[in-house]
Amino acid sequence: MASIRDVARLAGVSPATVSRVMNGTANVDAEKTRKVLHAIEETGFKPNEVARALYKKSSKIIGVIAPDIDNPYFTELAKAIEGETYKQGYRMTLCYSENNLEKERESIRMLSRMNADGIILMTNNEEIEEEVERCGIPVVVVDRRIHSDKELAYVEAEHYEGGRIAAGHLIQCGCRNIVNICGPQKYSSARDRYQGYLDVCRHYQREVQCMECEYSFEEGLIVAEQLLKKYPGVDGIIACNDVVAISVYKVLLRHGYKIPEDIQLIGFDNVALGRLMTPELTTVEQPIVNMGKTSVRLIIDHAKGRPVQHENRFPVTLIRRETTVLK
Amino acid sequence: MASIRDVARLAGVSPATVSRVMNGTANVDAEKTRKVLHAIEETGFKPNEVARALYKKSSKIIGVIAPDIDNPYFTELAKAIEGETYKQGYRMTLCYSENNLEKERESIRMLSRMNADGIILMTNNEEIEEEVERCGIPVVVVDRRIHSDKELAYVEAEHYEGGRIAAGHLIQCGCRNIVNICGPQKYSSARDRYQGYLDVCRHYQREVQCMECEYSFEEGLIVAEQLLKKYPGVDGIIACNDVVAISVYKVLLRHGYKIPEDIQLIGFDNVALGRLMTPELTTVEQPIVNMGKTSVRLIIDHAKGRPVQHENRFPVTLIRRETTVLK
DNA sequence: CTGAAAGCGCTTACAG
DNA sequence: CTGAAAGCGCTTACAG
Numbered sequence: 001m002a003s004i005r006d007v008a009r010l011a012g013v014s015p016a017t018v019s020r021v022m023n024g025t026a027n028v029d030a031e032k033t034r035k036v037l038h039a040i041e042e043t044g045f046k047p048n049e050v051a052r053a054l055y056k057k058s059s060k061i062i063g064v065i066a067p068d069i070d071n072p073y074f075t076e077l078a079k080a081i082e083g084e085t086y087k088q089g090y091r092m093t094l095c096y097s098e099n100n101l102e103k104e105r106e107s108i109r110m111l112s113r114m115n116a117d118g119i120i121l122m123t124n125n126e127e128i129e130e131e132v133e134r135c136g137i138p139v140v141v142v143d144r145r146i147h148s149d150k151e152l153a154y155v156e157a158e159h160y161e162g163g164r165i166a167a168g169h170l171i172q173c174g175c176r177n178i179v180n181i182c183g184p185q186k187y188s189s190a191r192d193r194y195q196g197y198l199d200v201c202r203h204y205q206r207e208v209q210c211m212e213c214e215y216s217f218e219e220g221l222i223v224a225e226q227l228l229k230k231y232p233g234v235d236g237i238i239a240c241n242d243v244v245a246i247s248v249y250k251v252l253l254r255h256g257y258k259i260p261e262d263i264q265l266i267g268f269d270n271v272a273l274g275r276l277m278t279p280e281l282t283t284v285e286q287p288i289v290n291m292g293k294t295s296v297r298l299i300i301d302h303a304k305g306r307p308v309q310h311e312n313r314f315p316v317t318l319i320r321r322e323t324t325v326l327k
Numbered sequence: 328m329a330s331i332r333d334v335a336r337l338a339g340v341s342p343a344t345v346s347r348v349m350n351g352t353a354n355v356d357a358e359k360t361r362k363v364l365h366a367i368e369e370t371g372f373k374p375n376e377v378a379r380a381l382y383k384k385s386s387k388i389i390g391v392i393a394p395d396i397d398n399p400y401f402t403e404l405a406k407a408i409e410g411e412t413y414k415q416g417y418r419m420t421l422c423y424s425e426n427n428l429e430k431e432r433e434s435i436r437m438l439s440r441m442n443a444d445g446i447i448l449m450t451n452n453e454e455i456e457e458e459v460e461r462c463g464i465p466v467v468v469v470d471r472r473i474h475s476d477k478e479l480a481y482v483e484a485e486h487y488e489g490g491r492i493a494a495g496h497l498i499q500c501g502c503r504n505i506v507n508i509c510g511p512q513k514y515s516s517a518r519d520r521y522q523g524y525l526d527v528c529r530h531y532q533r534e535v536q537c538m539e540c541e542y543s544f545e546e547g548l549i550v551a552e553q554l555l556k557k558y559p560g561v562d563g564i565i566a567c568n569d570v571v572a573i574s575v576y577k578v579l580l581r582h583g584y585k586i587p588e589d590i591q592l593i594g595f596d597n598v599a600l601g602r603l604m605t606p607e608l609t610t611v612e613q614p615i616v617n618m619g620k621t622s623v624r625l626i627i628d629h630a631k632g633r634p635v636q637h638e639n640r641f642p643v644t645l646i647r648r649e650t651t652v653l654k
Numbered sequence: 655c656t657g658a659a660a661g662c663g664c665t666t667a668c669a670g
Numbered sequence: 671c672t673g674a675a676a677g678c679g680c681t682t683a684c685a686g
């Protein structure tokens with residue numbers, strides 16, 4: 001690997017000058033510029049990013065920490081983040097924490113030792129906040145609010161509104177007996193959506209019928225079974241996300257229900273998965289791509305010394321497909 | 328951020344000594360060790376990985392380049408890679424190329440400038456080989472053989488055997504009129520599986536009925552429609568992967584077919600998706616976790632100067648679920 | 655066992 | 671406009 005010295009020698013200039021033409025960081029005599037460019041070509045020189053990062057104290061790396069891949073929501077977010085990251089000349093480092101607090105901690109520490117420019121954190125562990133506070137690099141929390149205010153910013157969908165939309169839609173579809181499979185109330189996302197649901201119930205004077213369920217396929221299966229026992233007359237189900245909606249669907253089918261004829265179903269997230277299944281899933285969309293992009297931009301803006309908004313909420317929209325039918 | 332100098336000063340030793348106790352790279356007087364450890368504690372010192380990487384010419388980063396996330400196969404591989412990477416004290420950088428050759432090139436170059444320890448490449452672009460050849464860091468190609476032999480190694484499933492298994496299984500399930508939706512023949516994976524299928528046809532004296540299809544949900548929908556027109560009597564379909572199997576399933580359902588009663592269906596990969604759908608998908612499994620792990624290990628072994636096997640083929644196994652029924 | 659020195663490969667004040 | 675020098679924060683021969 002040719003170094004900047006080799007190029008300088010070949011071009012008959014100093015390394016400083018090579019650096020300057022390479023980075024366009026100062027005016028350089030035209031003739032010398034030509035020679036340098038030529039020498040770079042000649043030697044196949046590629047600047048060593050590590051050396052650059054050491055001096056600049058920025059590695060142009062953005063670290064993403066996500067709980068898992070079982071939920072495509074995180075995968076799609078990671079994809080959106082990667083896209084923006086690449087466009088801006090940064091790299092994305094990805095870590096799947098599997099909800100393991102220790103792994104999350106370790107990853108944050110590592111990122112901090114690597115001089116990452118920022119961390120995009122998706123987590124289910126409230127306890128992570130101390131690590132966030134002392135890691136010394138900007139952290140954007142996505143899809144959740146953690147108690148700490150030490151993070152640079154948070155990015156989330158308008159969950160409250162989402163809860164309202166889901167419940168309102170099932171009512172408009174003529175459901176008389178709606179059950180809400182809500183997410184774990186320890187998560188702000190689930191709490192907010194639940195509030196939206198409650199307010200709709202209040203408004204329409206509907207009974208509140210709720211079951212809590214982890215955001216996972218496996219738990220979805222279990223909770224759906226329980227739901228059918230507890231609420232045999234159910235004719236509309238709000239699932240806490242698309243993945244759970246799919247497990248609910250599976251259980252309903254096993255029990256011989258037709259969807260949407262017997263029971264209508266709505267999910268949350270609008271993950272690609274929802275269009276794969278048959279019938280296709282009605283759901284409340286989170287603008288995942290936008291949320292991912294924004295997370296990256298917040299970090300880069302901050303790095304460039306621009307002011308950054310702490311709260312970033314994104315509107316949510318109803319996607320009507322085949323598991324509900326408007327009356 | 329405290330630096331190694333700060334620690335040294337506080338402990339009354341030289342930076343070299345701090346480095347030595349921190350890395351256990353030489354014997355250090357017990358008393359001094361104690362003082363250093365204490366000083367590290369005191370200052371909250373964390374070694375700067377960038378500085379370390381600069382000296383060592385290894386950033387402990389493994390770069391993964393994958394085509395997209397629409398196919399969970401890549402996501403699951405990335406997850407497996409990340410797991411191993413973390414265990415070994417390395418980090419994973421992830422890039423989704425979207426099959427864009429230029430983005431692949433750019434990513435490889437970037438990884439090389441970052442002093443990555445290796446690249447795990449999943450690609451559909453043969454043309455990438457020149458970049459692989461000149462990037463100067465070890466590349467492991469996964470799920471495909473590219474023409475170049477310049478890569479460190481390749482890792483793939485036994486596709487030929489997979490083709491045999493899929494065809495053989497449908498025959499055992501009593502299918503008389505099997506159609507093989509094979510993958511693009513420009514990919515070695517698809518070619519190998521096709522060979523397996525052909526050999527089974529020959530052995531059982533079955534007619535060869537084939538349609539080519541990109542590994543994507545959208546193309547799966549299109550090809551499935553064409554298939555039903557071209558082979559109205561079909562009673563068994565081999566899909567080129569699980570994602571395509573799902574689109575085929577969707578089209579069959581639309582046309583009123585029952586699965587597996589009217590038409591049996593088998594996929595390839597054994598991606599988590601296959602258990603989400605109802606009925607659950609019969610498929611040929613690739614040992615994704617193992618393949619991911621191995622890719623990482625090949626790179627690390629190489630970095631440590633151990634010899635590395637160039638060809639790495641993994642056995643494939645039939646996963647019987649609900650879209651086929653043994654006779 | 656331990657420290658001073660050199661070096662990893664860049665970048666950027668500082669002079670001129 | 672341009673070069674010599676110092677520095678980013680470590681690690682490791684080299685002496686002692």
